[in-house]
Amino acid sequence: MIVEIEGVRKVYQSPDGEIGALQDISFSIEEGEFISIVGPSGCGKSTLLSIIAGLEKPSAGVIRVDGEKSRGVNPKIGYMPQKDELFPWRTIWQNVTLGLEVHRQMDQEHQAFVRRLLARYGLAQFMDCVPSQLSGGMRQRCALIRTLATGPRILLLDEPFSALDYQTRLSVAGDIHRIIRQEGKTAILVTHDISEAVSMSDRVAVLSARPGKLKCIQDLSELHALSPMRRREHAHFHRYFNDIWKELELCG
């Protein structure tokens, strides 16, 4: 078990009162697994991701990474935000090496690693461009390489395709899925798009409406070997889709 979530609860305090965001969430994730978290909007799925990332503290419960209780931001965990968040005043190269700069790891070895990633995923010739010169899909791939650069073992993806148009979203989802598989990373994806979850993950965790509770976990290991595009054509795709859909319906 690379990530264990145990009895996580989150309550937001404000002058107007308390808002329960998450209630008793427990599940664990295996090394190399791709898991998605779906749920109605406002169910706290992004909050759960922030807690795993160490950006927020749970009101109760613990997160264990590699068996160790997680305290704050953890270098084993890489976070990919909703928007690419590339800095417009930096070139692509300066953007993807931002994490190395922060960790003071701008040595030959790490730079060569990032160069290989850029070359492998078709971005080598754009190193000296600024982000505005790239398409949305390319920018999203840069964001992923920026996350991979510091060598995390777990990737957290917070609706990373929601800012893209449908066409681009399908192809970028395919790219990102392939990259994550090739690099052998564990991934946790938060999305409100059921078909996206079914097309990418090994398991799908369904959360109920606020305060988010874990409703069920759908197993999709049958589809493991297929790419997102192939999965969308698979005979069981719609069955899985409908199962998850019904679970969400019941949440109201």
Added chain:
Amino acid sequence: MAESLSAERAAYLKSRARRKTWVLLMQIVLLASVILLWELAARRRWIDPFITSSPSRIFRTLTNLHASGDLFRHLGVSCVETVAGFALGTLAGTAIAVLLWWFPTLSRVLQPYLVVLNSLPKTALGPIFIVWIGAGPAAIIAMTLAISLIVTILEVYNGFLAVDPGKINLMKTLGAGRGQTLFKLVMPANAATFLSAVKVNVGLSWVGVIMGEFLVSRAGLGYLIVYGSQVFKMDLVMATVVLLLIAATAMYQGVAMLEKAIKKHVGGIA
């Protein structure tokens, strides 16, 4: 770009160029007529040039000032004070904005005081600076600092707060501390804010310098204006105002050009 232009495009470009030339022409005509009318009115004694001066008298005064070596001395004193004022105002204002950003509680505590100080007409503090610092350039620079400091703090601090929270979170997940977030994200994201603060401060510094020179100095453009009005040499007053107009415009344009160059160099400034 090399392909031949469509007739419609060519017509559009031509009409655009013509409109631009026309506006420039009108601007020159406007200025020339004001100068000519002023000169004519003074010569025909429609107005009293002893009170209103006239373009030719202003020109003569400037030539005399230049011949005696006073022109560049006074101009230089004022320019140095202005540059010192806006440089100090921008630097100190930014430094304080960084402190407020670094310590949010400090900013919450100081908020009402900043608002009160911001609404105070800073020129009222002039006499206090003179008593504390003494009548001289230091008091004048303190005056300009007082005028530009609070505005700079508020503007830069608000710029810092406006940085995209998604990017702040990204820096956190990369393991960045507050200092790294400041230097790698918050500062570069506010390059445009700094430049606009400098531009505003150039204008405010001139106000501070002229006010300060009115009160204390023995040199500078503000001194020339006050001296001229006290001995009723309106030619000198008007000539100095013209000089001030040129100096302030040149300085503002200099900063605007600097801004343009930096934007071009940095590319995707926010």
